[in-house]
Amino acid sequence: MARAVSLRRRTITTAAAWLIGFLIFFPILWTVITSFKTELEAFSTPPKFLFFEWTTENYGIVQERSNYLRFVSNSLILSIGSTLVALLFAIPAAWAMAFAPAKRTKDLLMWMLSTKMMPPVGALIPVYLIFRDLGLLDSRGGLIVVLFLLNLPIIVWMLYTYFKEIPGEILEAARMDGASLWKELVYVLAPMAVPGIASTLLLNVILAWNEAFWTLNLTTSAAAPLTAFIASYSSPEGLFWAKLSAASTMAIAPILVLGWFAQKQLVRGLTFGAVK
Amino acid sequence: MATQQTRLLGRLAVAPSVIVLFLWMIVPLALTIYFSLLRYNLLDPGNESFVGLLNYEYFLSDPTFFAAIGNSLKLVFAVLAISVIGGILLALLLDQAIVGLNIVRLMVIAPFFVMPTVSALVWKNMFMHPVSGLIAWLMKSVGLEPIDWFAQYPLTAVVIMVAWQWLPFATLILLTAIQSLDEEQKEAAEMDGTPPLSYFYYIVLPHLARPITVVILIETIFLLNVFAEIYVTGSGGPAGNLPYLVYFQGLLNFDVGGASAGGIVAVVLANIVAFFLIRMIGRNLEG
Secondary structure, three states, rough: OOOOOOOHHHHHHHHHHHHHHHHHHHHHHHHHHHHOOOOOHHOOOOOOOOOOOOHHHHHHHHHHHHHHHHHHHHHHHHHHHHHHHHHOEEEEEEEHHHHOOOOOOHHHHHHHHHHHOOOOOHHHHHHHHHHHOOOOOHHHHHHHHHHHHHHHHHHHHHHHHHHHHHOOHHHHHHHHOOHHHHHHHHHHHHHHHHHHHHHHHHHHHHHHHHOHHHHHHHHHOOOOOOOHHOOOOOOOOHHHHHHHHHHHHHHHHHHHHHHHHHHHHHHHHHOOOOOO | OOOOOHHHHHHHHHHHHHHHHHHHHHHHHHHHHHHHHHEOOOOOOOOOOOOOOOOHHHOOOOOHHHHHHHHHHHHHHHHHHHHHHHHHHHHHHHHHOOOHHHHHHHHHHHHHHOHHHOOOOOHHHHHHHOOHHHHHHHHHHHHOOOOOOHHHOOOHHHHHHHOOOOOHHHHHHHHHHOOOOOHHHHHHHOOOOOOHHHHHHHHHHHHHHHHHHHHHHHHHHHHOOOOOOHHHHHOOHHHOOOHHHHHHHHOOOOEHHHHHHHHHHHHHHHHHHHHHHHHEEEEEHHO
């Protein structure tokens, strides 16, 4: 901020930005506040903003009634599992595309991107039937496969843009010094690639955690993650606003924190490296 | 330096990803096309028969189908308009000298990380409830008649909650892009006393052309596929889009043939959109 800005202007823009920021954030804040109310107070008109008897009973009830931790562990297993499998496939692919590009590499990348444009509803019915016949409905394994395929293009793209930035000369130098391919990988490439891989992992765990088309359609209970659990509050339990809020707060809090750390990766990953 | 060996190795490294993605794309699509030509009801198994384009005929003569396409398109365009225009304005604001910008940015980006089912239920109940919702209370306190959102304006209600999630995304991308604008250019414009509007039109907007294109592309992909917000709020009747209709026809009505025909229409629609987008992107990304 090298530009000189008058105090008046600074005050106005700051106030406006804070006001708008607060308004956008308010629904989340309101959910958190409501989670600490009793059901009666959650429903009261006029609404109570801060002055009510704060209680944590909702959190206990949510866990007790619905075995909340099972849904959390499903969410964790699905999002982390699918991302790890995808990395296993994507790291070699992105590595090869970045360091030994062939004539068709650019086309291949565009093609991968284009698979993301295929709407899931075009695949829903057959995937559902195949899963039914293979006994994969409501199984974590089946869902991991779907989420892995869903995010694979983004993961390849992200890794590709990160690997592209690793200077090829370093690899050449290592090769000149007689490093084998294996050594080149472990000692030269890996240390430089780890930050990019970590960013990719972070963003894709977030995307998989919030995925709510396949998780809703392919699970019922055993493999249901938090998205599906929250959906079960739609009615008539949705009338229990305080419990809905407690369940929601727990479902979004961890990913919100991760998301705040992942802002830069988000920009880069979801714009396919076009905006950095 | 690409020797025969590395080239082979490269192919081997790329192959697994390409193969699984290819299968993921082609197998379900082929099956959907196949099913769409059958009379195939899950309640009547074993009696599948080839009926040609009959499912498409049914679908295309059904008013709910056109309503669903209409809803799909309205949803995409409304949310795009709100998030792109709002995103540009917000990004311009946040690019000013602001005390505590980091915290403001955290607040602005937060909704993007909220899972769709949470956003849907929180908005539907705690904000848009016609009696006890916060919006109803606000409207009553200024003397207005509260709106029963999901009864009167279901699609608008869905647009509001989806836009709430995507405005932050657009803002973050565009802000990142604006901030990469050359400081010296900004200063020069300021020293020359460039009026804000021409500064925006001649300096900022051209710089944003590419990020805006990317935002439109990404959001369109996701917005065409909005499902959870409609499913969870139970507004699929009046505000159902194409994904919802296919789900409804296939998994609730067990009409595999009909649902598959709907799925194929969704694929064609997405491809039409993608065709224009890719051209637009291609023009913008080359430079």
